[in-house]
Amino acid sequence: MDEATRIEEIEVIALTPAFAPVAAALHQTGFDDFWDENAICDLLNVPGAFGLLAFAPGSGQHQGSACAEDIPLGFVLVQVVLDEAEINTIVVGPAARRCGVGNILMENVVSHLQKHGVGRLLLEVACDNAAAMALYQKLGFAEIGRRRGYYRRNGGPAIDALVMERV
Numbered sequence: 750m751d752e753a754t755r756i757e758e759i760e761v762i763a764l765t766p767a768f769a770p771v772a773a774a775l776h777q778t779g780f781d782d783f784w785d786e787n788a789i790c791d792l793l794n795v796p797g798a799f800g801l802l803a804f805a806p807g808s809g810q811h812q813g814s815a816c817a818e819d820i821p822l823g824f825v826l827v828q829v830v831l832d833e834a835e836i837n838t839i840v841v842g843p844a845a846r847r848c849g850v851g852n853i854l855m856e857n858v859v860s861h862l863q864k865h866g867v868g869r870l871l872l873e874v875a876c877d878n879a880a881a882m883a884l885y886q887k888l889g890f891a892e893i894g895r896r897r898g899y900y901r902r903n904g905g906p907a908i909d910a911l912v913m914e915r916v
């Protein structure tokens with residue numbers, strides 16, 4: 750998507766294994782240690798896991814499904830265990846950032862969990878990831894713990910992970 754393109758509409762659908770190549774391409778834009786399609790399929794195939802994919806609809810007439818003209822914007826992967834869920838990953842493609850896509854994905858996760866009686870939502874975020882922390886704080890997450898030196902990036906200094914819970 751062109752940097753200057755405005756996103757007129759954002760649709761969210763279930764991220765099934767069929768979308769793993771799309772998700773893998775998006776993941777590569779957000780992380781040094783990105784996940785390939787197999788890793789994404791493996792995570793989706795764990796009992797209790799689900800994913801959501803956000804896209805900008807193309808000109809085709811459809812709703813609740815995706816077609817070749819659609820532009821993938823971002824996705825989120827979630828793992829539910831009993832009454833607790835954890836965000837495994839969330840990423841929005843660089844050209845679509847700061848347009849509300851991350852917010853919409855997370856709001857869809859929260860409403861899905863509420864519908865299924867899952868009360869607790871947790872995640873981990875690198876303490877130097879200002880964009881993600883700002884998104885989570887806006888959504889009502891608060892820090893409940895810290896894992897010292899949890900992330901190691903390409904020989905750089907170890908970075909703490911903050912454990913956050915939606916309160």
Ligand SMILES: CC(C)(COP(=O)(O)OP(=O)(O)OC[C@H]1O[C@@H](n2cnc3c(N)ncnc32)[C@H](O)[C@@H]1OP(=O)(O)O)[C@@H](O)C(=O)NCCC(=O)NCCS
Nearest residue numbers: 779839840841846847848849850851852874880881883884
């Ligand atoms: C973190 C990420 C998913 C946010 O997605 P996004 O679609 O850009 O976020 P949104 O546009 O929905 O932003 C919602 C709010 O989050 C905060 N926010 C998002 N990006 C921000 C930034 N770069 N700087 C400051 N605040 C930011 C703002 O409060 C924003 O609301 P506002 O635009 O009304 O001020 C995206 O930056 C990304 O994919 N980063 C790379 C991968 C990553 O770090 N994932 C998280 C791992 S824990």
